[in-house]
Amino acid sequence: METENKLPKILCLIPARGGSKFIPRKNIKTLVDRPLIAYTIKQAKEIGLIGRVVVSTDDEEIADVAREWGAEVPFLRPKDLAQDFTPDLPVFEDALRWLKEKEGYQPEFIVHLRCTVPLRKTSDIKIGVNKMVEFKPDAVISVSLVREFPQKMWRIIEGRAIKLLPSELQIKGGPESPRQLLEPIYRQNGVVDVIKYETIMVKKSMFGDYTLPLITDQEDAIDIDTPMDFILVESIIKKRRGL
Numbered sequence: 065m066e067t068e069n070k071l072p073k074i075l076c077l078i079p080a081r082g083g084s085k086f087i088p089r090k091n092i093k094t095l096v097d098r099p100l101i102a103y104t105i106k107q108a109k110e111i112g113l114i115g116r117v118v119v120s121t122d123d124e125e126i127a128d129v130a131r132e133w134g135a136e137v138p139f140l141r142p143k144d145l146a147q148d149f150t151p152d153l154p155v156f157e158d159a160l161r162w163l164k165e166k167e168g169y170q171p172e173f174i175v176h177l178r179c180t181v182p183l184r185k186t187s188d189i190k191i192g193v194n195k196m197v198e199f200k201p202d203a204v205i206s207v208s209l210v211r212e213f214p215q216k217m218w219r220i221i222e223g224r225a226i227k228l229l230p231s232e233l234q235i236k237g238g239p240e241s242p243r244q245l246l247e248p249i250y251r252q253n254g255v256v257d258v259i260k261y262e263t264i265m266v267k268k269s270m271f272g273d274y275t276l277p278l279i280t281d282q283e284d285a286i287d288i289d290t291p292m293d294f295i296l297v298e299s300i301i302k303k304r305r306g307l
Contacts, residue, residue: 066232202272253285
């Protein structure tokens with residue numbers, strides 16, 4: 065399907081706060097040959113479908129690095145929206161509100177790329193955008209098959225083992241069932257989400273009511289959170305480049 069000539073106004077928003085508990089200055093730490101955030105900025109710009117690539121950060125150094133790699137940083141995010149437990153929604157509302165009030169800019173769709181997922185394929189970004197353009201759901205979210213089946217997970221409550229999921233997600237035999245017979249379960253993986261403006265600003269949601277999946281490879285969805293993740297991703301990049 066040829067959608068490029070009909071594309072609406074599309075914004076890529078990359079959240080990148082300054083704080084990082086496990087890997088200090090993670091978002092601008094050098095990964096092989098460039099800062100971590102540079103991978104995501106480059107991916108967003110390479111596909112040729114996105115009008116603007118904006119980084120939302122509270123950190124001046126991250127802002128400088130993002131600009132060096134071709135992203136816009138027209139504002140600094142308020143510190144109270146850059147805490148450990150700050151959810152995505154208020155960060156996106158803040159950015160979209162600023163762009164509309166200060167620049168009169170209002171995109172139709174927002175591409176959400178997390179800079180801690182540098183192994184994504186640019187083709188997956190393009191597929192997500194094209195899905196949004198063609199079907200116009202509230203959101204398109206990338207997912208990958210879970211490695212450990214939730215049907216075999218338990219909680220410990222007052223010394224008792226309790227099945228984690230409700231019974232309708234368990235087939236006959238419960239946790240004893242072979243993995244091959246269990247219902248596939250997918251997790252949102254942060255490779256790419258494409259969201260309607262109204263979903264965020266009117267429905268006050270990052271997903272809305274009508275959400276389409278984009279299934280991506282598990283390896284592409286590795287999210288760098290710990291030093292071990294960083295080492296793993298670095299080794300994969302080197303292997304892919306033949307280093």
